Amino acid sequence: MEDQTRFKGLHISDQLAGEITRTEELAYELKISEVMTQNPITTSIEMTMEAVLNTFRNHRISGAPVLEGEKLVGVISIEDLINSLRKNDISSPVKKYMTTSLVTVRETDTVIEALKLFVHTKLGRIIVINSSNQLAGIITKGDVTRGILKALDHDYKEEEVRRYRASHLFEDISSDRSSLILRYTIKVGDFTRGGSASSNIKRALLRMGANPQLARRCGIAIYEAEMNLIIHTTRGGIIRVEIEPHQITMQATDEGPGIADVDLAMKPGYSTATQEVRELGFGAGMGLVNIKRCVDWMQLESTPGVGTKLKIKIFLKEEDTVGEGYPSTKESIKDESSGNNKSFGA
Amino acid sequence: MNLEELISIVGGCLHTDGADLSREIKGGCGADLMSDVLASIQPEAVLLTGLCNPQVIRTAQMADIAAIVFVRGKQPPQETIDLAIEERIPLITSPFGMFELCGRLHRKGLPSLEMPVEKEPCPGD
Numbered sequence: 001m002e003d004q005t006r007f008k009g010l011h012i013s014d015q016l017a018g019e020i021t022r023t024e025e026l027a028y029e030l031k032i033s034e035v036m037t038q039n040p041i042t043t044s045i046e047m048t049m050e051a052v053l054n055t056f057r058n059h060r061i062s063g064a065p066v067l068e069g070e071k072l073v074g075v076i077s078i079e080d081l082i083n084s085l086r087k088n089d090i091s092s093p094v095k096k097y098m099t100t101s102l103v104t105v106r107e108t109d110t111v112i113e114a115l116k117l118f119v120h121t122k123l124g125r126i127i128v129i130n131s132s133n134q135l136a137g138i139i140t141k142g143d144v145t146r147g148i149l150k151a152l153d154h155d156y157k158e159e160e161v162r163r164y165r166a167s168h169l170f171e172d173i174s175s176d177r178s179s180l181i182l183r184y185t186i187k188v189g190d191f192t193r194g195g196s197a198s199s200n201i202k203r204a205l206l207r208m209g210a211n212p213q214l215a216r217r218c219g220i221a222i223y224e225a226e227m228n229l230i231i232h233t234t235r236g237g238i239i240r241v242e243i244e245p246h247q248i249t250m251q252a253t254d255e256g257p258g259i260a261d262v263d264l265a266m267k268p269g270y271s272t273a274t275q276e277v278r279e280l281g282f283g284a285g286m287g288l289v290n291i292k293r294c295v296d297w298m299q300l301e302s303t304p305g306v307g308t309k310l311k312i313k314i315f316l317k318e319e320d321t322v323g324e325g326y327p328s329t330k331e332s333i334k335d336e337s338s339g340n341n342k343s344f345g346a
Numbered sequence: 347m348n349l350e351e352l353i354s355i356v357g358g359c360l361h362t363d364g365a366d367l368s369r370e371i372k373g374g375c376g377a378d379l380m381s382d383v384l385a386s387i388q389p390e391a392v393l394l395t396g397l398c399n400p401q402v403i404r405t406a407q408m409a410d411i412a413a414i415v416f417v418r419g420k421q422p423p424q425e426t427i428d429l430a431i432e433e434r435i436p437l438i439t440s441p442f443g444m445f446e447l448c449g450r451l452h453r454k455g456l457p458s459l460e461m462p463v464e465k466e467p468c469p470g471d
Contacts, residue, residue, distance in 0.1 A: 199404060199433075281402065
């Protein structure tokens with residue numbers, strides 16, 4: 001309900017909506033201690049209101065916690081100062097005009113607690129205390145805004161830096177043919193973690209600047225292959241992905257049991273999966289068919305009792321290149337991409 | 347249709363805090379076989395399914411699915427919710443069945459984002 005009033009009258013674009021969400025998340029993530037002003041200007045109870053006036057003026061502040069020794073006893077604000085001025089009483093001590101009913105937050109609370117208090121109390125600043133109820137700092141709306149902006153900027157920069165580094169990988173390395181190889185060990189029967197290798201592969205491709213459709217095709221193909229290793233092998237297997245500017249080669253290798261009839265395995269709807277696997281939503285006999293649909297080239301070699309090797313390739317068009325290092329001459333890549341589409345060995 | 351409207355149409359509840367309710371849902375797909383989902387679904391669709399295991403989230407991530415609705419009141423296990431939060435995929439549980447939900451969403455103008463398979467000749471043709 002609060003949201004409706006908060007954003008009332010504000011045109012919320014898609015971009016803004018995304019940022020609001022992240023900002024709101026940050027309000028729940030950031031600790032008050034991370035955004036507050038530490039060691040704020042304080043006054044003592046014996047200080048005169050005139051001295052307070054000078055302190056406020058010199059430090060350009062409009063309020064300060066009041067201490068008696070180490071102990072937090074109150075807060076003095078510009079309103080209290082005006083009060084004393086009106087009564088022509090600025091030589092009186094702070095203790096006569098300070099507010100003693102304190103609104104505080106703990107430094108270990110999240111920023112959202114301070115935001116709630118700003119709304120409910122209409123205060124401009126809230127005192128922050130530590131676990132032994134001593135003054136730890138002071139928090140204003142400005143502190144919250146600055147803290148969140150800084151965190152947003154940091155988040156953004158982190159992903160940008162990762163993307164930048166990854167997308168220029170091949171540009172900075174000079175060789176006749178550069179490639180990046182990712183390897184993952186897949187355990188048989190590991191349904192809970194199943195798909196995490198594919199998830200990392202898709203993320204790596206996106207960071208390297210692959211377009212989303214391409215990353216999606218690779219992700220779907222390798223995910224089906226990863227699930228096959230989990231479901232059908234005796235000891236799991238290895239996924240190996242080689243990323244080159246002009247092509248992505250993915251390989252799933254295992255040591256058995258092997259596929260007796262590869263042509264039959266390729267038939268839509270044919271499956272040897274158990275009922276248990278089917279209940280998980282797999283084993284419909286569509287895995288290899290799906291893989292074939294997603295890739296430009298596929299080779300399936302299997303020997304019963306020895307193992308299976310699935311090799312797939314996706315060729316990249318120049319505009320889709322990953323890593324900014326597409327070969328300048330087509331000749332240099334001709335060796336692998338010519339002919340031989342969708343070949344199946346036995 | 348955005349996520350907030352979708353939740354209200356399916357009469358569901360959201361399991362993943364912090365989801366972007368203004369996220370646009372471009373269409374729908376209903377299936378319990380993950381390979382069918384991977385084979386047929388186009389990006390940014392809502393997936394209606396009766397399966398609640400973490401593989402559903404992985405499937406969603408691979409296929410760029412915008413949200414998942416569990417049909418017939420199915421409650422996802424914690425590991426599914428955790429993975430969904432990590433991958434920022436909203437999870438919704440609806441008390442209604444698959445047919446009812448597809449109908450409700452379709453009636454409100456949500457198109458199908460399922461690609462059909464190539465038509466084989468019918469038996470006897």
